[in-house]
Amino acid sequence: MKKILAIIMTLIMMLSMVACSKNNDTAMNVDNMKWEEILEMSKGSTVTFYGWGGDEDLNAWLDNVFAPKMKEKYDITMERVPMDIDQVLSQLSGEIQAGKEDGNIDMIWINGENFKSAKENNMLYGPFLNKLPNASKYLDLNADENKYDFGYATEGYEAPYGKAQLVFMNDSAVTSDVPKSTDELLEFVKENKGKVTYPALPDFTGSAFVRNVIYDTCGYEQFKDMKEDKETVKKAIQPAIDYLVKLNPYLWNEGKSFPADSTQLDNMFKDNEVVMNMTYSAYAVARGIENGNYTDTTKTFLFDKGTIGNTNYMAIAKNSGNKAGTMVAINEMISAEVQASRLENLKTIPVVDNNKLTDKEKEMFNKVDIGKGTIAQNELLSRRLPEMPAGLVPIIEEIWLEEVVGK
Numbered sequence: 152m153k154k155i156l157a158i159i160m161t162l163i164m165m166l167s168m169v170a171c172s173k174n175n176d177t178a179m180n181v182d183n184m185k186w187e188e189i190l191e192m193s194k195g196s197t198v199t200f201y202g203w204g205g206d207e208d209l210n211a212w213l214d215n216v217f218a219p220k221m222k223e224k225y226d227i228t229m230e231r232v233p234m235d236i237d238q239v240l241s242q243l244s245g246e247i248q249a250g251k252e253d254g255n256i257d258m259i260w261i262n263g264e265n266f267k268s269a270k271e272n273n274m275l276y277g278p279f280l281n282k283l284p285n286a287s288k289y290l291d292l293n294a295d296e297n298k299y300d301f302g303y304a305t306e307g308y309e310a311p312y313g314k315a316q317l318v319f320m321n322d323s324a325v326t327s328d329v330p331k332s333t334d335e336l337l338e339f340v341k342e343n344k345g346k347v348t349y350p351a352l353p354d355f356t357g358s359a360f361v362r363n364v365i366y367d368t369c370g371y372e373q374f375k376d377m378k379e380d381k382e383t384v385k386k387a388i389q390p391a392i393d394y395l396v397k398l399n400p401y402l403w404n405e406g407k408s409f410p411a412d413s414t415q416l417d418n419m420f421k422d423n424e425v426v427m428n429m430t431y432s433a434y435a436v437a438r439g440i441e442n443g444n445y446t447d448t449t450k451t452f453l454f455d456k457g458t459i460g461n462t463n464y465m466a467i468a469k470n471s472g473n474k475a476g477t478m479v480a481i482n483e484m485i486s487a488e489v490q491a492s493r494l495e496n497l498k499t500i501p502v503v504d505n506n507k508l509t510d511k512e513k514e515m516f517n518k519v520d521i522g523k524g525t526i527a528q529n530e531l532l533s534r535r536l537p538e539m540p541a542g543l544v545p546i547i548e549e550i551w552l553e554e555v556v557g558k
Contacts, residue, residue, distance in 0.1 A: 181474045193476035197228040202260025204233020253472035262463045263301040267541040276467040278307025283482040291504040296462045302540030309464035314500035315431040316460035324448040331455045333367040340401040346426045351409035352548040365391040379542040434498030437522025457534035491515035
């Protein structure tokens, strides 16, 4: 009798292992599934969303708007994991190297040099963009911003999340005139000595500001296909480096040090320690006025030649244990309804193509009041400059650290 029971238990275990193996094979081969099958597989699952957690308004929207929507509509639980992207990629790399097939990281907020590094090191799953119904429905898939991330081909390994553009801000009650070029900025900092600065590189916003200075003084066409060589880059940006050194004596702390990040600079602006602020969130002034962080007289401004804009994206970890649920979450994020909600609640420039929207969908966006102190979206986009190739960014940041700080 004991032998018979042992045989039966062995058979049950073998059948269970086969079933698990089949389930794992199915999970690993979501790229062979139809969308209806992906939807079915995602039901009841949990998607972890790893990304920067420093924006409390965004955190609240993800937790209180997007997560409940995903649960109600798809029975998917969204778990937000706040973490800086370098930590995310370090953890992901460690899991992959350890051979962990059912990884903790599913969905990643990423772009630029971090995406380039992750993709080149085979840390991302894809291509997946062509499998998302809302991609062809709402996105211009031929647009450079959906094909390239900081000049690096995305090849369907990312889906757009939101558009960003560098803007400057001032309190018009404190400084009535604002600089519209690097030449005017030099005069502005002289007039407001010790009251202007920018975040230390490699802070994302500080790095963008320096690249904008490079564009304004050196142009940007030459960088599109530039060799990723330090001497080549240094020679090309030398006029901008010389200019930044000229600024130093008139900056906060005389350019001997800089605010650690954009958050510190923002706090300095709120406390009237500096008279000029900068951000990649184009409608940040409206949000700041609404929540009482900025005065009603705070205004947004740009350089006449424009400012750098880019798109931030969502990617899927190579070893994600829930690729199906992650694709459903990303697909929903690029829907017209969710993008309109992000515009209304977070003042994030949408990634949808207006020409692909129905009249009813267009109305969702048109009725949104972008708030006080902002620049209209059509003007922003008309003065939007392309990002540099991702490989040049760390080189520029290294040169800035060597040639500008304390000089």
